[in-house]
Amino acid sequence: MTKRMIWTGGAVVLAVLVVAGAFFLFLRAPAAVVVTPFRGMAVEAVYATGTVEPVNYARVGAKISGRITNVLKREGEPVEKGNILAIIELGEDISRVHELEARLKLANADLDRARTLRRSGNVSEAALDQAQSAQSATAAALRGAKARLDDHFITAPMAGTVLRSESQIRVGDMAQPGHVLFMVGDTAELQIDAEVDEEDITKVAPEQEALIRADAFPGRALKGTVKRITPYGDPVGRTYRVYISLPADTPLISGMTTEINIVVRREEEALLVPVSALSGNSVWTVSGGRARRVEVELGAVGSDTAEILSGLPEDALVIANPSSGIAEGDRVRAEQAAPDGTS
Structure with missing residues (x-):
């Protein structure tokens, strides 16, 4: 009985030592700021650049x-x-017009005279035809000379x-x-002539919202709407032309360069994590005090947050900013943070 009691006491001491050792190892484990995924707005957009121009214009x-x-x-x-x-210098063309105008005046007079004489029988039908031909030829020459003169204007x-x-x-x-x-x-109606990469053009469709930024209006997100898409792209630049219509009260003016985000999808209740948590197409989580790499399907990725379409439980503890040296199974100590990744 005595031996049994001594052994049991040793077990208690050993258990205490094990717990103390585990706690010591936990304290020595590197801290990792973690965040649980949260719900919010996700917007997927296609980036483009373009120039403001009138809808109706002509190069002359x-x-x-x-x-x-x-x-x-x-x-x-x-x-x-x-x-x-x-006006381009008129040169001989205007002189030619004046000459032919004078000749036509004489040809008209000769034709009138020939018609009068023909009615009285004093000239032949052939003479009248000759006067008519001369008048017609001179009139035609004058029309041609005037057309050439018009090219000077x-x-x-x-x-x-x-x-x-x-x-x-x-x-x-x-x-x-x-x-x-x-x-x-006509500056009353403006549009943006934009270029979209061929890899993104299949996502773009008429009537989609476009958010526009221009250096002339820093900090302002102006709006437009996709109007039409050219059916044939530029095989050299590998882009497609997309026309963005602008509202009548737009502050943009012709010739301004713009950056455009065409909204192709909007999700009101998307599952989000801080973009700093991404490691390619995966995130690092903490489970059982150890780091675990989880492959995820990404949706829209913004400057602050990233949309998770699948692969991540909503109650996961996601490391907000994993170190470059982290490895599967590393012991870590989780420190809860706000959803945006701040401690």
Whole structure:
């Protein structure tokens, strides 16, 4: 009996030592700030960049080469359709028009005379036909000369505002065919011409909300709506053009560069963890005082939080900011933190 009592006492002492040792090891284990997943808003967005431009605008250039002799409209000035923006030296073309106008006047008079004489029988039908042919040929030549003369006048193809004149065009500058000299547009309705990576374009659809940022308005998230998507992308840049419509009261103006986030999915009650908790497609949790790596399916990842679609229990203890040297099964001491990962 005595031996039994002594053995039992030794067991008690051993148990105390084991508990004390475990507590000592627990205190020596590195601390890990943990957070439980929480519910909140998750927004998945596609990033794009773009430039503000009028919905309706036209680039205007010269059809002929020549020296600019007059510039009648400048940047910022309103124009009506057909207003002359600039004139290219008229040269011989205007002289040709004046010559043919005089010749047509004589041809008309000769035709009238031939008709009068034909009615009185004093000229033949052939003479009348000859006068008619001469008048028709001169009229046709005059129309052609006027068409060539019209090419000297660079005109506005639509009503609006002169948005830009190329290189501050001046009298004496040379114009070349196909060279854009002016941009005319209606600034009442604006849009953004945006570029979206081909890997993201399948997520984008008309009527999706677009959140817009511009350097001219720091700290402000402006809004727009996806209007249309080009069906054929740029195989070199590997992008697709997306047009973002803007509200009438937008503060953005033509020519501004923008960054855009197109909202493709919005989840009101998403399961979230701090983005600092991510290690690739996994998170580290604490279970039984040891670190455990858990593979998860990620959804939207923002600057502060990440959406967990599957793989993580809601009551898990997630290490908010795991160290780079952490390994599966490491002993850790959990310290509860706020949901955002702060202690």
